[in-house]
Amino acid sequence: MDRSINSVFATTVFATTMVAVFIVSNTLTPALADDHAPVCVNGSATDPDGDGWGYENGVSCVVGGSSQTGDSACSLITHSDLTDALSNALGSSNGGLDFAMWATLVDRSGVVCQVTTADGLVGDDPWPGSRVISAQKANTANAFSNRQLALSTANLFAPVQDNASLFGLQASNPVDTSVAYAGNGNAFGTENDPMKGGRIGGVNVFGGGVALYHNGNVIGAIGVSGDTSCADHNIAWKTREHLSNGDFTPVRNGVGGIGPGSTDDIIFDAKGGDGNGKVDGFEHAANCPGDPLNSVPNVSTSEAS
Numbered sequence: 001m002d003r004s005i006n007s008v009f010a011t012t013v014f015a016t017t018m019v020a021v022f023i024v025s026n027t028l029t030p031a032l033a034d035d036h037a038p039v040c041v042n043g044s045a046t047d048p049d050g051d052g053w054g055y056e057n058g059v060s061c062v063v064g065g066s067s068q069t070g071d072s073a074c075s076l077i078t079h080s081d082l083t084d085a086l087s088n089a090l091g092s093s094n095g096g097l098d099f100a101m102w103a104t105l106v107d108r109s110g111v112v113c114q115v116t117t118a119d120g121l122v123g124d125d126p127w128p129g130s131r132v133i134s135a136q137k138a139n140t141a142n143a144f145s146n147r148q149l150a151l152s153t154a155n156l157f158a159p160v161q162d163n164a165s166l167f168g169l170q171a172s173n174p175v176d177t178s179v180a181y182a183g184n185g186n187a188f189g190t191e192n193d194p195m196k197g198g199r200i201g202g203v204n205v206f207g208g209g210v211a212l213y214h215n216g217n218v219i220g221a222i223g224v225s226g227d228t229s230c231a232d233h234n235i236a237w238k239t240r241e242h243l244s245n246g247d248f249t250p251v252r253n254g255v256g257g258i259g260p261g262s263t264d265d266i267i268f269d270a271k272g273g274d275g276n277g278k279v280d281g282f283e284h285a286a287n288c289p290g291d292p293l294n295s296v297p298n299v300s301t302s303e304a305s
Contacts, residue, residue, distance in 0.1 A: 096231025
């Protein structure tokens, strides 16, 4: 009898413990919003900039009930969507060398969703080094844009120069090389690119990265690389417009920028800048190789609104 009672007691204790563990784990362990981002658990997370992201128990998380829990670049944009948009952007010259390009899409947590390539007007062989650069640009535009202000990577060119306000920014948030250089090179740019699902990191401070917006929130960003930096910006801008007919632009989502027309467009000293003969403020160098000085068009006039 004693052995039977002890057995029943042990079984009861075990079952009770497992139920308690289940309850605790489901109460305290963050669920995942969309593909990767944990949802804040106990409501104590703060959201100072109102972008739907908070900080709790030492990790970033999506604030419960925010619009971020329903929006993700990974779920809204497919590999074929990104490829088609990039191809359309490359259908005419963008002021550079007209080379083939890489494009990378990241979600709001900086995780790579898609990587692709598209042929240029004069080539079908994109620079191999531009694959990781495109990912850096996507990470940068996502990392430094929010509901209050859209910043393209082109807007960061001047602020990071010596003695400027953001000097040293480009050395922060280093690229995770285990993500950047993993896997079989034959899969680069395909739906199975080895960067997918990894948090790439990196900060890039010339043209080619723009944030994506949906329902007024940043949902990620795209980065493109493979041409001159001025052309890269134009291509990224047009690629974003071709995605969902411009629905992912900051203007369409009520968010402004510091570029021409209160957008995140590139700023040249002689066009949209202060005209003082220097590249300062949030301006970008205009004399990109292959581009006559100050000849590259600002593209904000074409942004969907």
